[in-house]
Amino acid sequence: MISQSQFPTPTLISVNGVELEVFEAGRENAGRPIVLCHGWPEHAFSWRHQVPALVAAGYHVIVPNQRGYGNSSRPGAVTDYDIEHLTGDLVGLLDHYRYQDATFVGHDWGSMVVWGLALLHPGRVKRLINLSVPYQERWEKPWVEMMETILGGDFYFVHFNRQPGVADAVLDQNTSRFLRNLYRKNQPPMALEPGMMMINLARQETPSGEPVMSDSELAVFVSAFEASGFTGSINWYRNLDRNWHLLADANPIIQQPALMIYGDQDPVAKSENLSDFVPNVEVVNLDCGHWIQQEKPQETNQTILNWLERQEVKASLL
Structure with missing residues (x-):
């Protein structure tokens, strides 16, 4: 168990027209940046087990609460949460710390942002590590439209888009119960x-x-979601079809070295053709559910550190 007092003290940093609440550790390791990007409905604190291990391995660890979360800015316009804004925030963080590029690590929605960053700003991504959510290829039709056809209007991605405000209100009214019920592991298979x-x-x-x-x-x-509410974070979902359009002209192939970590009990589907889009990817499966870095912290740390060490060795030989 790690208490909030053991986590780095945050700083508000102005980037890309917003302020991000950033938790930073290992500044003495300047020159070896690694940026950890949380998912939904999460918080920078979800990386509490990884921060000390990465600092000990010699990395400058930068962990933002991304826009819509914690004490970071929560713009009012839905379009302020599209992939251009979310990746622009990460580019702004690199500029703030005067880094040309960094290793980026994402979980859940954070993975989708990291994949998007590699597509839109490939020169700013040295290597990438994603947990749970693999690269999403750009389908023939926009993502929400396709999901609605295949999975129906009650599927939560679709519901967030088609019935704006409905789920937000329910989650805001039941924040503690919702998060308690969501953050579970070793769950029996649930019927639809x-x-x-x-x-x-x-x-x-x-x-x-x-x-x-x-x-x-x-x-x-x-406490973070009781203060912020859920609308800002849910607005990420409300840009899926907009993101589909914004990524139309991006080269869909990610060339950087990549590590993909799956949880074998995670309901999120694994990719069947990941290496077609990410040819330099290594895939690792852990025996856990969706909340990989919190369910299996030691295994996650070892997997990440071993892979990073191999990448450093390869780079030194070039």
């Missing part, structure tokens, strides 16, 4: 149920499986 999954979770009386974190750790997430 009618209604919208995230709304159902927010109203569910009894959680299944086991908690991913201690009550005090969970309290960090709960």
Whole structure:
């Protein structure tokens, strides 16, 4: 268990027209930057197990609460959360620290932003590590439109877009219960149920499986979302089709060295053709669910550090 007091003290940094709450450690390792990008509905604190290990390995660790989260800015316009803005924030962080490029690590939605960063700003990404969510190829039709056709209007990605504000209000009213019910591991297989999954979770009386974190750790997430609400973070979903259009002209092939870490019990589907789009990717599977770096912190750290060390050796031989 890691308390909030053991996590770095945040600083507000102005980038790309917003302020980001940034947790930084290992400044003595300047020149070896690694940026950790959380997912939904998460917080920079989700990387609490990785920060000390990366600092000890000689990295300058930069962990932002991305726009819409924590004490970072929460712009009012939905379009302020598209992939150009989200990746622009990370470019702005590099500029702030005067780095040309960095290693980027993403989990869940953070993975989608890191993939997008490599597409839109390839010169700023030295190498990338993503957890749970693989590269999403650009389908013939926009993503939400395709999801609605295949998965229906209650699928939460679709619901967030087609019924704006409905889920936000339910999650805001049930923040503690929703996050308690969501952050679980070793859950039995669940049958599909009618209604919208995230709304159902927010109203569910009894959680299944086991908690991913201690009550005090969970309290960090709960207090953050009680203060910020969920709308800013959900607005990331409301730009999926806009992102589809924004990525139309990007070269879809990511050439940088990449590590993809899956959880074998994660409901997020693995990619069947990842290496077609990310030819220099290495894939590792861990025996866990969706919250990979929190469920299996030591295994995640070792996987990341071993891969980074191999990349450093390869680079030194070139």
